[in-house]
Amino acid sequence: MTETTRTDVSRVVIVDDDRAIRWVLERALAQPDLEVECIERADTALERLLSDPPQVLVTDIRMPGIDGLDLMSRVREAHPDLPVIVMTAHSDLDSAVASYQGGAFEYLPKPFDVDEALALVRRAVAHARERQRPVSVPEGLNAEIIGEAPAMQEVFRAIGRLSHSHITVLINGESGTGKERVAQALHQHSPRAGKPFIALNMAAIPRDLIESELFGHEKGAFTGAGAQRQGRFEQANGGTLFLDEIGDMPAETQTRLLRVLADGEFYRVGGHTSVKVDVRIIAATHQNLESLVAEGRFREDLFHRLNVIRVHLPRLAERREDIPRLTRHFLAEAAKELATDVKVLTQAAETHLTKLPWPGNVRQLENICRWLTVMASGREILIEDLPPELRTLGASPEGTHGDWRTAFRGWADHALAEGHTHLLEEAVPDFERILIETALKHTGGRKGEAAELLGWGRNTLTRKLKTLLPALADEA
């Protein structure tokens, strides 16, 4: 074909079994410098692509016969430099990453906007000669990340794009938005996948132990250092070190970290021989590091070292469209964990959940799903089954408290006036039941932790459950 050899016109082949998509793309790409050819079936497309490769291939994943990923790998065997844009409605991480591992140029989630599609094709044309490195397909995903919201698609795209690299990443997002999840996914889809992923939360360890946690210590380095101990840096050697809440890192540690990042080596606390390591750093914070830098609380040079690639995780309230899928996922997980049947949300309850403010983000939703799995009486979850503070939209927790002692006094007065006796027998079980239910809600149904919250031994809680809440007593 003469057109394909003309340098000013690039041929783009679109493969999709959906006529509407072909139509939309054909229109979007109707540009003087592009020539568009639409093909309905992947097997027809294969022959055509092998004999006459275009400049760019845009393909759907799910199609009858051979699918898009298959098509892509077969075409690329013959034409390894052909950039491919993979579209999919099943916009989950698996397919995104699978497409990158196959060597795709980009990933376009449906529904897309036409300008975005055009911009991608243009980039693919411009990068047609871009080098593609072969990578081995990673182990199966164990950090499934749910997210169809556009902001999450950006996150997946970043994971895909970074899957060949060892680059430092800084993840930003409120508590419970999934920062650690994303860090794990970045690790699993990196060349370091087979090596350790070590996480350390700066906010969770006492300040004076941070250095020894990170760098280890020699025997006798300080009181209590009875033996030599490896730090997280050594444990993570060859792999990834995830530093959560990096904004809470003490100033001295920041200085040391900076030196390690620059030199690739460090000394254990109390040690005199340097230890060499090869560690990829992924850092996360819910704080605004730029402001911390401006306030002099975070070293600017360290900030620039960490801030190479930035991934932002939106609040759950900014991706409400993901709430139904997340809820189903967490209900299924909770049922597995608690070895019980999976609860399902009624439409009304689902709609209600998508409208709540979710200050605790995905983690709060996950805990509620555990609570519902334990507490809801039927298989179907109604709005009435939700914990009281979630039943009314936008209700503030303060509004639901009141002064319970006053109410309780009123109850006692009233009961006595009505001639009740043995008030303790009546009140104490209710009192305990309410505390138990609330503690279980907070721990997502985990009894050991609930017992701790209540200040009971685990056996006491088991005994109390038998009499007060027999329905919950049997599970381990």
Ligand SMILES: Nc1ncnc2c1ncn2[C@@H]1O[C@H](COP(=O)(O)OP(=O)(O)OP(=O)(O)O)[C@@H](O)[C@H]1O
């Ligand atoms: N998109 C998602 N799909 C499935 N599970 C998720 C998703 N996001 C978060 N989770 C789950 O929600 C919980 C909280 O996520 P994670 O611990 O990664 O949050 P975080 O932002 O690191 O929180 P923190 O800053 O408080 O440490 C985890 O159990 C995680 O597995």
